Amino acid sequence: MTDYILNLLTLIIIMSMITLCLNVIIGYIGYLHLGLVGIWAVGSYAYALMAVHGFPFFVAMLGGGIFAGAAGLLLGLPTLRLKSHYFGIASLGLMYIVYSLLLNLTDLTRGPLGIPGILRPTLFGISFSGPAMYFVLTLAVSLVVGFLLYRILKSPFGKILETIREDEIAAKALGKNTYAYKLQAFVLSSFFVGIISALSASYFQYISPTGFQVEQLIFFLAALMVGGAGSFWGGIVGAFVLLTIQELTRFIPLTPNAVGPVRTMIYALLLIFVMLYKPDGLMGKKMKVYQR
Amino acid sequence: MNVLQVQNLHKSFGGIHAIDHCSFSVEENSITGLIGPNGAGKTTMFDLINGLLTPDEGHVLIKNQNVTGWPTYKRARLGLSRTFQAIRVFPELTALENIVVAFKGHPSKLYQAFVPLKKKNRDLEKRAMEYMETVGIADKAHLRAGDLSYGQQKLLEIARCMATDADIFLLDEPAAGVNPTLLNTIKQLILKLHQQGKTLLIVEHNMPFLMSIAHKIIVMNFGKELAIGSPEEIQNNPRVLEAYLGKKREE
Numbered sequence: 347m348t349d350y351i352l353n354l355l356t357l358i359i360i361m362s363m364i365t366l367c368l369n370v371i372i373g374y375i376g377y378l379h380l381g382l383v384g385i386w387a388v389g390s391y392a393y394a395l396m397a398v399h400g401f402p403f404f405v406a407m408l409g410g411g412i413f414a415g416a417a418g419l420l421l422g423l424p425t426l427r428l429k430s431h432y433f434g435i436a437s438l439g440l441m442y443i444v445y446s447l448l449l450n451l452t453d454l455t456r457g458p459l460g461i462p463g464i465l466r467p468t469l470f471g472i473s474f475s476g477p478a479m480y481f482v483l484t485l486a487v488s489l490v491v492g493f494l495l496y497r498i499l500k501s502p503f504g505k506i507l508e509t510i511r512e513d514e515i516a517a518k519a520l521g522k523n524t525y526a527y528k529l530q531a532f533v534l535s536s537f538f539v540g541i542i543s544a545l546s547a548s549y550f551q552y553i554s555p556t557g558f559q560v561e562q563l564i565f566f567l568a569a570l571m572v573g574g575a576g577s578f579w580g581g582i583v584g585a586f587v588l589l590t591i592q593e594l595t596r597f598i599p600l601t602p603n604a605v606g607p608v609r610t611m612i613y614a615l616l617l618i619f620v621m622l623y624k625p626d627g628l629m630g631k632k633m634k635v636y637q638r
Numbered sequence: 639m640n641v642l643q644v645q646n647l648h649k650s651f652g653g654i655h656a657i658d659h660c661s662f663s664v665e666e667n668s669i670t671g672l673i674g675p676n677g678a679g680k681t682t683m684f685d686l687i688n689g690l691l692t693p694d695e696g697h698v699l700i701k702n703q704n705v706t707g708w709p710t711y712k713r714a715r716l717g718l719s720r721t722f723q724a725i726r727v728f729p730e731l732t733a734l735e736n737i738v739v740a741f742k743g744h745p746s747k748l749y750q751a752f753v754p755l756k757k758k759n760r761d762l763e764k765r766a767m768e769y770m771e772t773v774g775i776a777d778k779a780h781l782r783a784g785d786l787s788y789g790q791q792k793l794l795e796i797a798r799c800m801a802t803d804a805d806i807f808l809l810d811e812p813a814a815g816v817n818p819t820l821l822n823t824i825k826q827l828i829l830k831l832h833q834q835g836k837t838l839l840i841v842e843h844n845m846p847f848l849m850s851i852a853h854k855i856i857v858m859n860f861g862k863e864l865a866i867g868s869p870e871e872i873q874n875n876p877r878v879l880e881a882y883l884g885k886k887r888e889e
């Protein structure tokens with residue numbers, strides 16, 4: 347029972363952190379980032395491949411961050427000049443490109459077979475493979491990432507990101523190089539998604555292309571909308587609520603083939619409920635998906 | 639000296655020549671009015687001057703620098719600021735924050751998230767507060783900017799321009815939709831900026847207001863400059879009366 351709770355908490359922390367990274371883009375600069383799962387896939391594969399080839403844990407983790415950050419840079423350079431909704435479509439494209447690369451670059455990725463045997467690390471002679479120790483590792487890394495993002499988002503730099511969400515034209519007219527800010531925010535968000543990818547890949551100990559699709563994107567978007575985009579705790583709270591509810595559905599006596607549909611229905615009801623009674627999410631600010 | 643020059647500027651949207659080979663210049667430390675019927679191209683002209691639009695032909699010179707290809711933010715750093723016909727404050731930020739982010743010295747580099755800034759931020763807030771006092775909305779400093787009244791948002795927008803340390807102000811209909819008290823506040827503010835040596839180019843439909851403060855008036859019609867002169871000259875120019883003022887007076 348404790349193992350079960352610890353595993354669940356570990357997963358919640360991991361998904362919260364990825365939702366937080368999504369919040370940096372959707373909530374702070376106000377750009378509809380639909381390429382998140384593509385970035386997550388790049389980070390996960392980079393980490394997994396380095397890990398199974400014997401790189402030390404933190405090196406592989408940094409590798410995940412750097413590759414994900416580079417993917418963010420490549421996507422952001424041409425597309426962050428576009429307006430939010432065009433950016434949304436372009437970034438969604440990234441997810442499909444990454445997905446088909448993962449399927450087809452079989453020499454590197456093993457295609458649909460995925461990469462098994464991604465071990466949890468042993469650091470300073472201590473094994474972090476058990477639920478309790480892995481929870482501790484996840485919490486420690488997430489606290490560091492969360493602290494860094496908190497400092498950044500609450501800083502004057504973060505304020506400028508918010509002016510871009512509020513009114514990008516006005517920000518430009520005040521002398522802000524908004525493109526440079528957007529690009530930095532995007533690379534930063536992608537880098538941290540890559541860092542967290544190390545935790546998620548080692549959590550599941552197996553990754554494959556099917557784990558990086560629209561379904562996962564919808565989870566993160568829903569978590570952010572429920573929690574509230576644009577407030578630091580929004581994505582974190584949203585992921586917590588959604589995953590908790592998802593777990594509770596396990597205790598409803600259902601035939602196995604009803605579990606999926608019921609879960610989706612509960613998401614949908616929850617979203618409708620939030621949109622009706624708390625349109626800005628539980629924590630917060632407006633999610634702007636268009637620009638004037 | 640001319641701090642702002644528009645040379646043979648042209649901009650079409652599809653078949654519409656919104657700006658049609660238009661030229662004029664604005665003298666340093668002047669209050670210049672830019673008038674013309676609705677659709678004459680005044681707002682489009684502002685967009686071309688501050689770089690939100692790029693012209694099809696012609697040049698924009700700011701302080702004798704040809705800035706025609708420059709992005710908006712670079713022109714702003716040269717000392718050009720503007721307000722918008724449809725107000726553009728940052729509604730979810732507080733009124734005070736709206737001003738703080740406009741400062742040139744706003745420590746908004748990424749690495750600065752990790753250096754101690756308490757004192758610097760307090761200084762900036764203090765300075766921002768002074769601007770809020772200047773425009774007379776200091777008591778609203780900590781409200782969400784989006785919750786201010788229309789008139790207060792207009793004042794906030796002007797204060798934000800001042801905070802950028804600009805010396806050229808483009809004001810797009812500062813008097814539209816404001817009550818007489820506020821109108822007077824805005825007038826005093828404009829005169830004060832002028833006294834401080836600033837240059838103002840003002841689009842306005844309120845003729846008594848504009849004629850009482852402007853040194854020079856530029857009349858635009860169908861995207862072209864129709865007449866340029868002192869307020870008296872413009873008021874007595876038959877072409878202007880016909881195209882614009884005459885019609886208004888008959889109403």
Ligand SMILES: Nc1ncnc2c1ncn2[C@@H]1O[C@H](COP(=O)(O)OP(=O)(O)O)[C@@H](O)[C@H]1O
Nearest residue numbers: 651654656674675676677678679680681682683
């Ligand atoms: N983005 C645009 N697309 C198409 N037409 C535009 C655009 N902006 C302005 N126009 C047209 O250009 C002309 C000038 O508009 P504008 O500059 O707003 O006039 P003013 O501010 O003098 O009332 C109008 O005919 C307007 O419809």
Ligand SMILES: [Mg+2]
Nearest residue numbers: 680681682723
């Ligand atoms: Mg206009």
